[in-house]
Amino acid sequence: MIILKNLTKIYRGIKAVDNLNLQIPQGTIFGFIGPNGAGKTTTIKMMTGVLRPTKGSISIDGLDIAKEPSQAKRIIGFIPDRPFLYEKLSGIEFLRFKAGLYGMAGAGLDEDISDLLNLFELSDWADELIESYSHGMRQRLIIASALIHKPRVIIVDEPMVALDPRGAKLVKELFKERATKGTTVFMSTHTLALAQEVCQQIAIVDKGQIVASGTSKDLEEQAGVMGDLERIFLTITGGPTET
Amino acid sequence: MNIFRLLITPRFVGFKNNLKGPGGGRRVKILTLIVVGILFWLVLFFLFYRVLAYFSSQEMIGDVLARQLLAMVLLIFFSLLIFSHIVTALSNLYLSQDLELFHASPATLTEIFLSRSFYTVIDSSWMLIVFGLPVMMSYGVVYHASLAYYLSLIYVSLPLMIIAASLGILIIMVLVGFFPAQRARDIIFFLSLVVIICLYFLFRFLRPERLVNPDSFISIAQYLGALKAPDLPYLPSQWATDLLWTRLTGYPRGQVLNDVLLWSTALALMVIDIWMAGLIYFRGFSKAQEAKRRTRVGRKILENAISALTRPLGPDTTSLIAKDVRTFFRDNSQWSQLLLLGALVVVYLYNFSVLPLERSPIKSVYLQNALSFLNIGLAGFVISALSARFIFPAVSAEGNAFWIILSSPLSVRRFLWSKYFAYLIPMLILAEVLIIYTNYLLRVTAFMMVLSSVTIFLLVFGIVALGVGLGAIYPNFRHENIAQVATSFGGLIYMISSSVFIALVIVLEAGPVYTILSAHFRGEAVTNAQWVWITGSFILVIFVQIVAVKKPMEAGLKSLSSYEG
Numbered sequence: 001m002i003i004l005k006n007l008t009k010i011y012r013g014i015k016a017v018d019n020l021n022l023q024i025p026q027g028t029i030f031g032f033i034g035p036n037g038a039g040k041t042t043t044i045k046m047m048t049g050v051l052r053p054t055k056g057s058i059s060i061d062g063l064d065i066a067k068e069p070s071q072a073k074r075i076i077g078f079i080p081d082r083p084f085l086y087e088k089l090s091g092i093e094f095l096r097f098k099a100g101l102y103g104m105a106g107a108g109l110d111e112d113i114s115d116l117l118n119l120f121e122l123s124d125w126a127d128e129l130i131e132s133y134s135h136g137m138r139q140r141l142i143i144a145s146a147l148i149h150k151p152r153v154i155i156v157d158e159p160m161v162a163l164d165p166r167g168a169k170l171v172k173e174l175f176k177e178r179a180t181k182g183t184t185v186f187m188s189t190h191t192l193a194l195a196q197e198v199c200q201q202i203a204i205v206d207k208g209q210i211v212a213s214g215t216s217k218d219l220e221e222q223a224g225v226m227g228d229l230e231r232i233f234l235t236i237t238g239g240p241t242e243t
Numbered sequence: 244m245n246i247f248r249l250l251i252t253p254r255f256v257g258f259k260n261n262l263k264g265p266g267g268g269r270r271v272k273i274l275t276l277i278v279v280g281i282l283f284w285l286v287l288f289f290l291f292y293r294v295l296a297y298f299s300s301q302e303m304i305g306d307v308l309a310r311q312l313l314a315m316v317l318l319i320f321f322s323l324l325i326f327s328h329i330v331t332a333l334s335n336l337y338l339s340q341d342l343e344l345f346h347a348s349p350a351t352l353t354e355i356f357l358s359r360s361f362y363t364v365i366d367s368s369w370m371l372i373v374f375g376l377p378v379m380m381s382y383g384v385v386y387h388a389s390l391a392y393y394l395s396l397i398y399v400s401l402p403l404m405i406i407a408a409s410l411g412i413l414i415i416m417v418l419v420g421f422f423p424a425q426r427a428r429d430i431i432f433f434l435s436l437v438v439i440i441c442l443y444f445l446f447r448f449l450r451p452e453r454l455v456n457p458d459s460f461i462s463i464a465q466y467l468g469a470l471k472a473p474d475l476p477y478l479p480s481q482w483a484t485d486l487l488w489t490r491l492t493g494y495p496r497g498q499v500l501n502d503v504l505l506w507s508t509a510l511a512l513m514v515i516d517i518w519m520a521g522l523i524y525f526r527g528f529s530k531a532q533e534a535k536r537r538t539r540v541g542r543k544i545l546e547n548a549i550s551a552l553t554r555p556l557g558p559d560t561t562s563l564i565a566k567d568v569r570t571f572f573r574d575n576s577q578w579s580q581l582l583l584l585g586a587l588v589v590v591y592l593y594n595f596s597v598l599p600l601e602r603s604p605i606k607s608v609y610l611q612n613a614l615s616f617l618n619i620g621l622a623g624f625v626i627s628a629l630s631a632r633f634i635f636p637a638v639s640a641e642g643n644a645f646w647i648i649l650s651s652p653l654s655v656r657r658f659l660w661s662k663y664f665a666y667l668i669p670m671l672i673l674a675e676v677l678i679i680y681t682n683y684l685l686r687v688t689a690f691m692m693v694l695s696s697v698t699i700f701l702l703v704f705g706i707v708a709l710g711v712g713l714g715a716i717y718p719n720f721r722h723e724n725i726a727q728v729a730t731s732f733g734g735l736i737y738m739i740s741s742s743v744f745i746a747l748v749i750v751l752e753a754g755p756v757y758t759i760l761s762a763h764f765r766g767e768a769v770t771n772a773q774w775v776w777i778t779g780s781f782i783l784v785i786f787v788q789i790v791a792v793k794k795p796m797e798a799g800l801k802s803l804s805s806y807e808g
Contacts (some may be wrong), residue, residue, distance in 0.1 A: 009808075050649040052808055070652040080651040084643035086566060086575040093566075100562025101651040129573070 001026050002047070002153060002184055009042050009208075010114070016042040018208035026152075026199065029179045031115065031199030032188040033229075035237050039208040040188040041081065044157045047186065048078040060232040062154055066174035074102060077151030081188075083138035087131040091122055091141055094130060095148055102149040116144040120170070135162040143171060154178065154185045160194060173196055196229040204236050212236050246350050249679040250358035253341070254365075272732050279577040279735060280373070288377035295385040296551025306492070313382065320375055321407055321480035327367040329431060334723070335363045336412070336524065337419055337427075337531045346528065356520040364408045372400065382491060392490040399483045402509035406479045409512035416519055419527035429575040436579050440586045479508060559653045560661045567665060570640070576726065584629060591625065591677065595684045612760055615687040616753070619695045622677045623702050626670055627738065632712030634666045635737045636728035638803065639719045655804045659796065663711045670707055674699045690759065698752065701784070705744055705791030710796025713737045715803040742792050748784055755780045 007020040017039040024030045034040050045051040047058050049069050058065045065134065068129035086094060095113045099105070117123045120140040133141065139162045145155065156176070160168045175185050175198060189195055195202055196216060203213035212222045216229065223232040255369045294312070301486045334361045336342075345355050383392050418427045482501040488494075515609045547567055553561040571577045598614070638659070641648060648658055682692050717733025728734065755777040769777070 048650040050646055052805065070654055073650060073652040076650070078646075080646055082643075084646065086570060086642075086644050088570040088649075089566060093569065095568045097562045098647070098651075100558040100565075101647070101653050103558050103652070105558040 001059075001061060002030075002186060003057075003059040004043075004047070005057045005059075007043065007046065007058065008054050009046060009051065010054045011042075015208050017046070017053075020205075020208070020210060022203060022213070024209070026061075026184050027182045028178050028201055029175055029185040029199045030187065031195035031202040032186060032205060033190070033195055033198075033202060033233060034205035037116065038205045040205060042208075043158055044078075044080075044155055044186070044188055048076055048079075048155055049073050052091070058125065071185060074149070075152040077146035077149070077154045079143050079146045079154070079159060081161055083142050083162070085130045085138055085141065089127060090127050090129055091117065091133070092126040092174065094141065095145055098145040099148050104149060109230050112148065113183040116147060119146045119174075120166070120167075136164055136167060139163055140167055152183060154183060154187075156187045158189055159187060160189070160191055168194075173218060192229040192233055202229070246354045247358055250345065250350060250354060251361055254362060275730060276735070284374070284377050287374060288381050289324075291378050291381035292384060295381055299385055309382075310484070310488055313488065314481060316375075316378055317403075317480040317484050317487075318478065320371055321403060321478070321483075324367060324371055324404065324407035325411045325414075326365055326435065327371070328408050329415050329674055330435075331366040332363045332412045332415040333419070333427060333431065334362070335359045335366065337528055338723075342528065343532075343738075352521065352525055353517060356517070356524055360408065360412055360516070363412060364404065367408065367411070368404050372404075375400075379487075382487075386491045388491050390421065392487070395487065395490045397479075399486050402505045405509040406505075408510055409509070409516045412516055412544050413512070413519060416516075416523055416527060419531065420523050423530050432576050432579065436582060440582060479505060535746045552678065556661075557807065559651075559657065563653070563658065563661050563715075564665045567621060567637070567640070567662075574725075576724070580632065587625065588673070588677065592680055592684070595681045598685075608715055609760075609764070611685045611687050612691050615682050615685050615691045615695055616749075616756055618681050618685075618751075619676065619698050619702070620749045621746055622674055622681075622699055623706065623748075624742065625677065626674050626699075626703060626706050627741040627745065629673075630666075630670065630706050630710040630741070631734055631738055632664075632729050634670075635708055635714045635734055636725050637662045638714040638799075639722060639728045642720055642722065645718075645720050649806075658802055659711060659715060659800055659803065663707060663796065666711070667703065667707045671700065671703050674703045688760075688763070690763070691756075694756065698748065701788045702745060702748060705788050706741055708792040709737060709741050709744065712797075712799035713740065716795075716800030718803065719804065731771050740795075744787070747787055751780050751787065 002024040004020050004022040004193065005019055008015065009017040020039075021042060032040055032043070042051065046053045047060070047065065049065050049072065053066070060072045061075055063075070065072045085151055086097070089097060095116065096109070099113070102166060114123075117126050120143065122137065122140060122144065123224060130138065130141070143156075143159070148157075159171050159175075163171065170196070175187070179185055179200075187195070187199065201213070201215060202219060203210050204219070205211065212219050212232075214222070219229070219232050219236075220226055223235045225231050225235045255297070259283070295309055297313075298308045299309070336356070339359075342359075345358075350358075379396055382388070386392075418430070422430060475638060483506045486501045486505070549565040550561070553564050556564070595618075649655075678695050682695060687695075713733055713736060714728075717731065717736065719728050719731060719733075722728055758773050758777065759769060761767075762773075
């Protein structure tokens with residue numbers, strides 16, 4: 001379970017995240033959507049321990065990220081929106097490195113790595129330096145690396161960036177399958193169709209605050225608009241609803 | 244022309260915004276840089292002023308020496324300018340990230356080429372111009388030059404700069420025509436390193452100290468002959484020397500040919516560059532955009548060595564160190580600097596092996612021990628310089644991938660201390676090799692051997708902590724090239740702090756060491772009061788060491804823990 005309590009982040013006097021409160025049950029795929037600059041990435045960075053909140057708390061499966069950062073991070077798999085990696089490592093070396101950071105070693109590790117490389121169709125490139133990978137391959141490697149330690153919570157910022165349709169389908173199936181096994185997925189995305197298809201719960205964030213949340217049906221009621229998520233989103237965030 | 248102006252605008256606006264940026268820290272930073280720059284400028288000016296004043300007081304050979312020095316300085320500046328243009332042109336014309344935007348715009352190829360060449364000239368020349376100025380000013384002051392000399396500095400340096408820029412850009416265009424830009428960078432870097440090492444060895448093994456030994460010269464004619472290095476009439480730097488010398492001394496008169504040569508070469512090369520750019524620039528740029536080649540890495544030797552060495556440290560630290568070692572050896576611009584390190588160590592040790600101790604007027608046993616003591620400081624500075632290059636950038640080396648560390652269970656504390664211990668061990672070994680081997684060459688007393696080994700051992704702990712700690716206080720995760728980090732503001736602060744730390748330890752130890760050695764050589768006993776003072780000094784040394792390790796690491800930890808990108 002993920003609990004965000006009064007979460008606030010102020011950057012040089014500007015409130016990027018403003019008193020955010022959320023409670024996400026275990027095994028849920030949660031969509032976090034909002035316009036550019038709404039505070040989605042800042043929220044995610046605080047949840048993963050990359051940024052410190054100005055105020056408020058974050059609890060991941062009962063572990064406070066500020067008080068017990070190492071234990072909390074151990075159960076999180078983070079997939080950022082930009083695939084910055086160590087260019088001079090090969091794909092397989094990067095996965096081993098990532099596993100090492102999570103304290104993993106031993107006999108089963110090579111098998112797990114091999115399985116992930118196969119799953120993300122990177123086996124042929126396992127021994128190549130990451131600097132020669134395409135954007136999509138980097139993204140697939142990052143997703144693979146986020147799963148290496150079998151996280152109980154997956155936090156992902158724009159999962160489909162640079163993925164081809166095959167990769168996108170694979171990731172969608174993977175999230176659904178993990179969620180049925182009890183993994184909580186917190187996903188920020190601009191791809192509204194994706195959010196509508198896979199998320200059981202959605203929150204719309206604007207100017208650092210949650211302006212609507214719940215199931216698709218709840219959102220329809222709150223917006224007073226029936227139909228697809230795009231129309232609901234545009235109504236709630238104040239954009240033009242007809243094009 | 245409008246498009247050209249537009250294309251060069253982002254750099255200037257960016258620079259202006261950078262100066263205006265928020266925070267009092269920026270003002271302190273700029274002020275510190277200005278103060279250090281002015282100090283360096285003044286030191287250079289007075290150094291040249293003293294040398295030239297001394298030359299001008301020598302009849303017959305004074306002017307010959309001053310003119311030779313001017314020719315040499317201009318030749319060095321000219322060569323450095325060409326080299327600097329080669330390096331910056333590669334990045335400005337082929338590798339910069341904003342080039343894609345420019346090439347996709349309706350600007351013509353010539354406009355893009357000219358705007359990027361303009362950047363190249365600015366990037367390559369400003370430092371040489373700033374630091375060349377005190378040298379040229381000292382000539383003007385010593386030779387009581389008229390205003391015409393100072394004006395001619397602009398008149399002469401402008402075509403010299405254009406020639407260097409055109410040659411540098413031309414060389415890089417041709418090089419990228421043959422190799423992809425990424426490869427060309429490695430080749431340039433490697434070649435320049437080899438050239439520097441060769442020059443370094445050549446200079447050292449020529450033993451310039453012989454020149455001050457009067458026994459080496461048979462006659463004044465031979466001495467003058469040695470000074471008059473062959474003139475290089477085809478080099479633009481020589482044309483510039485002749486022109487400036489005429490303005491300084493009035494001789495020789497009527498050097499119109501040099502003016503014509505300098506300006507016509509500059510203009511001709513500019514035209515050739517633009518013409519060549521039309522032919523080959525875009526082809527090279529296009530090649531630079533192609534995907535990098537696949538590089539399959541070997542796993543056996545390095546992998547086994549790393550895992551054997553780091554196994555006791557736990558999987559997280561092992562992973563971190565293994566990653567750093569792999570990255571270091573796969574990055575050509577990193578590992579190749581080990582060659583420079585090797586050259587530095589060889590020459591350092593060679594210097595001690597050729598010291599003419601037996602011919603010194605001072606009793607050699609005193610000299611040996613005094614040198615051994617000073618050697619602690621010298622070796623400390625060598626370790627500091629290496630740390631500035633390798634350890635200070637260690638945190639920044641994580642680059643944009645630092646999010647991986649921040650989001651992992653590895654605490655920032657453990658991350659920093661892992662970096663610390665990974666660098667501490669090789670630095671300790673290197674420092675001890677330098678000290679013990681030089682002490683052996685100097686044949687010092689057992690007391691000095693123990694004292695210098697222990698002192699350098701302790702110094703390294705502080706030097707490495709300052710490097711890691713200050714590297715964490717001044718991180719730059721968005722660098723395009725890790726070498727930029729070492730020469731940043733933080734790098735400067737590191738060098739100053741590290742030098743102060745070494746000097747402090749040496750000063751604290753100097754008095755007690757002198758007292759002990761004097762008593763030893765005179766066969767006297769050290770008094771009780773002296774023992775109290777000696778013990779106090781050494782306790783203070785240990786206290787300074789503890790502070791030098793603790794404070795920067797704590798400050799680095801605090802700063803990095805609150806890092807917000």
